Amino acid sequence: MALHVDDFGCVPDGRFLEQVFIDAGAAALTVSDGLLRAGDVGKNIAIPGAADLVTTIVGLANHLIVKNASMSFGDPTRLTGTLKDPRRPEAALEFIKRLHVGMRITVAGAGPAGSTLVSDVVEVVNTTTIILADATSAAVSSVEVILNDPDLVALSNYARRDVSDLTVDLGDRSVGDAAMRIGGRGLQSATARFSSLDLDKQVTIQAAGLLVTAIQSIGGPTQATLTTPAQRAVESVQADVWKTDSRPGLELLLEALPSLCVESAEIVFGPGVYDFTRSRTWPTLMNAAIGLRDVSTSPSADREQGRRSCASCRTRT
Numbered sequence: 001m002a003l004h005v006d007d008f009g010c011v012p013d014g015r016f017l018e019q020v021f022i023d024a025g026a027a028a029l030t031v032s033d034g035l036l037r038a039g040d041v042g043k044n045i046a047i048p049g050a051a052d053l054v055t056t057i058v059g060l061a062n063h064l065i066v067k068n069a070s071m072s073f074g075d076p077t078r079l080t081g082t083l084k085d086p087r088r089p090e091a092a093l094e095f096i097k098r099l100h101v102g103m104r105i106t107v108a109g110a111g112p113a114g115s116t117l118v119s120d121v122v123e124v125v126n127t128t129t130i131i132l133a134d135a136t137s138a139a140v141s142s143v144e145v146i147l148n149d150p151d152l153v154a155l156s157n158y159a160r161r162d163v164s165d166l167t168v169d170l171g172d173r174s175v176g177d178a179a180m181r182i183g184g185r186g187l188q189s190a191t192a193r194f195s196s197l198d199l200d201k202q203v204t205i206q207a208a209g210l211l212v213t214a215i216q217s218i219g220g221p222t223q224a225t226l227t228t229p230a231q232r233a234v235e236s237v238q239a240d241v242w243k244t245d246s247r248p249g250l251e252l253l254l255e256a257l258p259s260l261c262v263e264s265a266e267i268v269f270g271p272g273v274y275d276f277t278r279s280r281t282w283p284t285l286m287n288a289a290i291g292l293r294d295v296s297t298s299p300s301a302d303r304e305q306g307r308r309s310c311a312s313c314r315t316r317t
Contacts (some may be wrong), residue, residue: 001265003253003273010249012272022050024233025255027216027226032236034221046212048160048182050230055211057187057201059154060194062103064093066145066241072112073207078175079107080128081145094127104150109144112137121147136275146196153194158185158306159208161237166206169197180208215241242275250276 069081083093110117123131159180213228
Protein backbone atom coordinates (compact mmCIF):
# COMPACT_ATOMS: atom_id res chain seq x y z
CA MET A 1 0.00 0.00 0.00
CA ALA A 2 1.40 3.38 -1.01
CA LEU A 3 0.70 6.40 1.18
CA HIS A 4 1.41 9.74 -0.51
CA VAL A 5 2.47 12.43 1.95
CA ASP A 6 0.87 15.10 -0.24
CA ASP A 7 -2.56 13.57 0.53
CA PHE A 8 -2.03 14.43 4.21
CA GLY A 9 -1.16 18.08 3.61
CA CYS A 10 2.60 17.53 3.47
CA VAL A 11 3.20 20.00 0.64
CA PRO A 12 6.63 20.26 -1.07
CA ASP A 13 6.57 24.02 -1.59
CA GLY A 14 9.97 24.76 -0.08
CA ARG A 15 13.24 25.61 -1.81
CA PHE A 16 16.57 27.17 -0.90
CA LEU A 17 18.54 30.15 -2.15
CA GLU A 18 22.21 29.31 -2.70
CA GLN A 19 23.82 32.63 -1.71
CA VAL A 20 22.23 35.41 0.31
CA PHE A 21 23.75 38.51 1.89
CA ILE A 22 22.44 40.76 4.66
CA ASP A 23 23.98 43.37 6.99
CA ALA A 24 23.58 43.46 10.75
CA GLY A 25 20.53 45.50 11.70
CA ALA A 26 19.28 45.54 8.10
CA ALA A 27 16.11 44.10 6.60
CA ALA A 28 17.35 44.34 3.00
CA LEU A 29 18.36 40.94 1.64
CA THR A 30 20.45 40.38 -1.49
CA VAL A 31 20.23 37.09 -3.40
CA SER A 32 23.19 36.77 -5.75
CA ASP A 33 21.70 34.09 -7.99
CA GLY A 34 18.60 36.17 -8.73
CA LEU A 35 16.08 33.46 -7.91
CA LEU A 36 13.54 35.56 -6.04
CA ARG A 37 9.98 35.50 -7.39
CA ALA A 38 7.03 37.83 -7.01
CA GLY A 39 5.14 34.97 -5.35
CA ASP A 40 7.70 34.82 -2.54
CA VAL A 41 6.07 37.78 -0.78
CA GLY A 42 4.62 36.51 2.49
CA LYS A 43 6.66 33.31 2.49
CA ASN A 44 8.86 32.31 5.39
CA ILE A 45 12.62 32.52 5.19
CA ALA A 46 15.32 31.09 7.48
CA ILE A 47 18.88 32.48 7.35
CA PRO A 48 21.61 30.64 9.31
CA GLY A 49 24.03 32.87 11.21
CA ALA A 50 21.89 36.00 10.95
CA ALA A 51 20.85 35.63 14.60
CA ASP A 52 22.45 34.57 17.87
CA LEU A 53 21.86 31.12 19.31
CA VAL A 54 20.27 31.39 22.76
CA THR A 55 20.41 27.97 24.36
CA THR A 56 21.08 26.04 27.56
CA ILE A 57 23.95 23.86 28.79
CA VAL A 58 22.41 20.40 29.21
CA GLY A 59 25.27 17.90 29.24
CA LEU A 60 28.87 17.28 30.30
CA ALA A 61 31.58 15.53 28.30
CA ASN A 62 32.75 12.17 29.71
CA HIS A 63 30.37 12.52 32.64
CA LEU A 64 31.31 10.24 35.57
CA ILE A 65 30.26 10.02 39.22
CA VAL A 66 31.85 8.75 42.43
CA LYS A 67 29.70 6.65 44.76
CA ASN A 68 30.36 6.48 48.52
CA ALA A 69 32.74 9.42 48.16
CA SER A 70 34.46 10.85 51.23
CA MET A 71 36.96 13.59 52.15
CA SER A 72 38.41 14.43 55.59
CA PHE A 73 40.51 17.06 57.32
CA GLY A 74 43.27 14.50 57.94
CA ASP A 75 44.22 14.61 54.25
CA PRO A 76 42.01 17.42 52.88
CA THR A 77 42.78 17.02 49.17
CA ARG A 78 42.30 13.24 49.09
CA LEU A 79 38.99 11.83 47.83
CA THR A 80 38.08 8.16 47.97
CA GLY A 81 35.14 6.31 46.46
CA THR A 82 33.98 4.05 43.67
CA LEU A 83 34.05 5.50 40.17
CA LYS A 84 30.90 4.91 38.09
CA ASP A 85 29.54 5.69 34.66
CA PRO A 86 25.92 6.88 35.18
CA ARG A 87 24.97 5.20 31.91
CA ARG A 88 26.19 1.84 33.30
CA PRO A 89 25.72 2.17 37.07
CA GLU A 90 26.08 -1.57 37.67
CA ALA A 91 29.76 -1.54 36.61
CA ALA A 92 32.50 -0.33 38.96
CA LEU A 93 35.28 1.59 37.20
CA GLU A 94 38.82 2.36 38.27
CA PHE A 95 40.62 5.67 38.46
CA ILE A 96 43.34 5.70 35.79
CA LYS A 97 46.02 8.39 35.58
CA ARG A 98 46.00 8.83 31.79
CA LEU A 99 42.20 9.13 31.72
CA HIS A 100 41.27 11.07 34.82
CA VAL A 101 44.09 13.47 35.73
CA GLY A 102 43.02 16.92 34.57
CA MET A 103 39.29 16.23 34.80
CA ARG A 104 37.04 18.78 36.45
CA ILE A 105 35.32 17.63 39.65
CA THR A 106 32.58 18.91 41.94
CA VAL A 107 32.06 17.66 45.51
CA ALA A 108 28.78 18.60 47.17
CA GLY A 109 29.16 20.18 50.64
CA ALA A 110 32.95 20.29 50.54
CA GLY A 111 33.24 23.98 49.68
CA PRO A 112 33.15 27.02 51.99
CA ALA A 113 30.01 27.25 54.15
CA GLY A 114 28.70 23.98 52.80
CA SER A 115 28.85 24.98 49.14
CA THR A 116 30.02 22.70 46.34
CA LEU A 117 33.77 22.37 45.97
CA VAL A 118 34.90 22.87 42.36
CA SER A 119 38.38 21.55 41.64
CA ASP A 120 40.57 19.44 39.34
CA VAL A 121 41.97 15.94 39.61
CA VAL A 122 45.77 16.33 39.89
CA GLU A 123 46.83 12.80 40.87
CA VAL A 124 45.55 9.23 40.85
CA VAL A 125 46.76 7.37 43.97
CA ASN A 126 45.07 4.06 43.25
CA THR A 127 41.90 2.64 41.69
CA THR A 128 39.63 4.23 44.33
CA THR A 129 41.61 7.29 45.45
CA ILE A 130 42.47 10.61 43.81
CA ILE A 131 44.08 13.90 44.86
CA LEU A 132 42.34 17.21 44.11
CA ALA A 133 43.91 20.60 43.47
CA ASP A 134 41.86 22.15 46.28
CA ALA A 135 41.25 21.12 49.89
CA THR A 136 37.89 20.33 51.39
CA SER A 137 36.35 22.83 53.83
CA ALA A 138 34.40 20.10 55.66
CA ALA A 139 34.56 16.38 56.28
CA VAL A 140 32.05 14.82 53.88
CA SER A 141 30.90 11.32 53.06
CA SER A 142 28.42 9.77 50.62
CA VAL A 143 27.95 13.12 48.87
CA GLU A 144 27.35 13.79 45.19
CA VAL A 145 30.61 13.86 43.21
CA ILE A 146 30.67 14.55 39.46
CA LEU A 147 33.64 14.43 37.09
CA ASN A 148 33.80 15.69 33.52
CA ASP A 149 36.13 16.85 30.77
CA PRO A 150 36.59 20.60 31.33
CA ASP A 151 36.75 21.75 27.70
CA LEU A 152 33.39 20.67 26.28
CA VAL A 153 29.68 20.79 27.15
CA ALA A 154 26.51 19.90 25.25
CA LEU A 155 23.86 22.52 24.49
CA SER A 156 20.12 22.07 24.05
CA ASN A 157 20.25 23.42 20.48
CA TYR A 158 22.74 23.19 17.64
CA ALA A 159 24.85 25.69 15.71
CA ARG A 160 23.66 26.82 12.28
CA ARG A 161 27.19 27.79 11.22
CA ASP A 162 30.80 27.40 12.35
CA VAL A 163 31.86 29.98 14.96
CA SER A 164 35.12 30.43 16.86
CA ASP A 165 36.98 32.78 19.21
CA LEU A 166 33.70 33.99 20.69
CA THR A 167 33.12 35.61 24.05
CA VAL A 168 30.46 33.72 26.02
CA ASP A 169 29.06 34.83 29.37
CA LEU A 170 28.72 31.90 31.78
CA GLY A 171 27.25 33.99 34.60
CA ASP A 172 30.08 33.74 37.11
CA ARG A 173 32.77 34.17 34.42
CA SER A 174 33.30 34.83 30.72
CA VAL A 175 35.43 32.99 28.19
CA GLY A 176 36.89 34.39 24.99
CA ASP A 177 37.79 31.23 23.07
CA ALA A 178 34.40 29.55 22.62
CA ALA A 179 33.72 27.62 19.41
CA MET A 180 31.00 25.49 17.81
CA ARG A 181 30.77 23.46 14.62
CA ILE A 182 27.81 23.72 12.27
CA GLY A 183 25.18 21.09 13.08
CA GLY A 184 26.79 20.30 16.44
CA ARG A 185 25.59 20.90 19.99
CA GLY A 186 29.08 20.90 21.51
CA LEU A 187 30.42 24.16 22.97
CA GLN A 188 34.21 24.04 23.19
CA SER A 189 36.52 26.25 25.23
CA ALA A 190 40.00 25.49 26.52
CA THR A 191 39.68 28.15 29.22
CA ALA A 192 36.10 27.65 30.43
CA ARG A 193 36.88 24.83 32.91
CA PHE A 194 33.31 23.58 32.67
CA SER A 195 31.86 21.72 35.66
CA SER A 196 28.50 20.36 36.78
CA LEU A 197 27.71 23.79 38.23
CA ASP A 198 27.40 25.07 34.66
CA LEU A 199 24.48 22.76 33.87
CA ASP A 200 21.17 24.55 33.12
CA LYS A 201 22.91 27.87 32.49
CA GLN A 202 21.57 29.83 29.53
CA VAL A 203 24.23 31.01 27.10
CA THR A 204 24.24 33.15 23.98
CA ILE A 205 26.42 32.08 21.06
CA GLN A 206 26.90 34.98 18.65
CA ALA A 207 26.00 34.38 15.01
CA ALA A 208 25.36 30.66 15.53
CA GLY A 209 21.57 30.86 15.44
CA LEU A 210 18.86 31.00 12.80
CA LEU A 211 16.91 34.09 11.77
CA VAL A 212 13.37 32.95 10.95
CA THR A 213 11.18 35.67 9.50
CA ALA A 214 9.07 36.43 6.41
CA ILE A 215 9.60 38.15 3.07
CA GLN A 216 7.76 41.47 3.19
CA SER A 217 8.39 42.65 -0.35
CA ILE A 218 10.38 41.88 -3.49
CA GLY A 219 12.42 44.46 -5.37
CA GLY A 220 13.40 42.30 -8.31
CA PRO A 221 15.01 38.85 -8.62
CA THR A 222 17.94 39.77 -6.35
CA GLN A 223 16.42 42.06 -3.71
CA ALA A 224 13.95 41.45 -0.89
CA THR A 225 12.85 43.22 2.28
CA LEU A 226 12.30 41.09 5.37
CA THR A 227 9.79 41.74 8.14
CA THR A 228 12.52 41.38 10.79
CA PRO A 229 16.03 42.83 10.46
CA ALA A 230 19.06 40.58 10.83
CA GLN A 231 20.83 40.50 14.18
CA ARG A 232 24.15 39.57 12.55
CA ALA A 233 25.65 40.09 9.09
CA VAL A 234 26.07 37.06 6.84
CA GLU A 235 27.61 36.53 3.42
CA SER A 236 27.15 33.74 0.88
CA VAL A 237 24.95 31.47 3.02
CA GLN A 238 22.04 29.29 1.98
CA ALA A 239 18.56 30.37 3.03
CA ASP A 240 15.39 28.26 3.15
CA VAL A 241 12.19 29.69 1.67
CA TRP A 242 8.86 27.95 2.24
CA LYS A 243 5.16 28.50 2.78
CA THR A 244 3.88 25.27 4.32
CA ASP A 245 5.44 23.42 7.25
CA SER A 246 5.60 19.78 6.18
CA ARG A 247 5.74 18.30 9.67
CA PRO A 248 2.00 18.37 10.61
CA GLY A 249 1.10 16.48 7.42
CA LEU A 250 3.72 13.81 8.01
CA GLU A 251 2.62 13.39 11.63
CA LEU A 252 -0.98 12.89 10.46
CA LEU A 253 0.23 10.14 8.13
CA LEU A 254 2.22 8.42 10.88
CA GLU A 255 -0.77 8.61 13.25
CA ALA A 256 -2.87 6.86 10.60
CA LEU A 257 -0.50 3.89 10.23
CA PRO A 258 -1.71 1.86 13.24
CA SER A 259 -5.31 1.94 11.99
CA LEU A 260 -4.45 0.54 8.54
CA CYS A 261 -5.27 -3.14 8.13
CA VAL A 262 -2.27 -3.85 5.93
CA GLU A 263 0.93 -5.79 6.46
CA SER A 264 3.12 -3.07 5.00
CA ALA A 265 2.87 0.44 3.62
CA GLU A 266 5.18 2.57 1.52
CA ILE A 267 5.49 6.28 2.33
CA VAL A 268 5.84 8.19 -0.93
CA PHE A 269 7.33 11.68 -1.21
CA GLY A 270 6.66 13.48 -4.48
CA PRO A 271 9.08 15.78 -6.33
CA GLY A 272 9.99 19.00 -4.55
CA VAL A 273 11.46 20.26 -1.27
CA TYR A 274 9.67 19.38 1.97
CA ASP A 275 10.48 21.76 4.82
CA PHE A 276 10.16 20.40 8.35
CA THR A 277 10.17 22.34 11.59
CA ARG A 278 12.44 20.49 14.03
CA SER A 279 10.32 18.76 16.65
CA ARG A 280 10.91 20.19 20.13
CA THR A 281 9.47 17.07 21.76
CA TRP A 282 12.23 14.79 20.47
CA PRO A 283 15.30 14.01 22.58
CA THR A 284 17.92 16.74 22.34
CA LEU A 285 20.38 14.30 20.79
CA MET A 286 18.19 14.00 17.69
CA ASN A 287 18.67 16.76 15.13
CA ALA A 288 17.04 15.00 12.20
CA ALA A 289 14.47 16.54 9.89
CA ILE A 290 12.13 13.57 10.23
CA GLY A 291 12.24 10.29 12.07
CA LEU A 292 10.53 6.94 11.69
CA ARG A 293 10.69 5.25 15.09
CA ASP A 294 9.16 1.83 15.77
CA VAL A 295 8.46 1.55 12.04
CA SER A 296 9.98 -1.17 9.85
CA THR A 297 11.41 0.01 6.52
CA SER A 298 12.64 -1.68 3.37
CA PRO A 299 16.08 -0.32 2.33
CA SER A 300 15.67 -1.47 -1.27
CA ALA A 301 12.24 0.14 -1.53
CA ASP A 302 13.58 3.33 0.02
CA ARG A 303 16.35 3.56 -2.58
CA GLU A 304 14.00 2.87 -5.49
CA GLN A 305 11.45 5.38 -4.27
CA GLY A 306 14.20 7.97 -3.79
CA ARG A 307 15.18 7.59 -7.46
CA ARG A 308 11.59 7.99 -8.59
CA SER A 309 10.56 10.99 -6.54
CA CYS A 310 13.76 13.08 -6.34
CA ALA A 311 12.35 14.71 -3.20
CA SER A 312 14.52 16.42 -0.62
CA CYS A 313 13.94 17.42 3.01
CA ARG A 314 15.25 20.32 5.03
CA THR A 315 14.86 21.09 8.71
CA ARG A 316 14.77 24.25 10.75
CA THR A 317 13.86 25.38 14.26
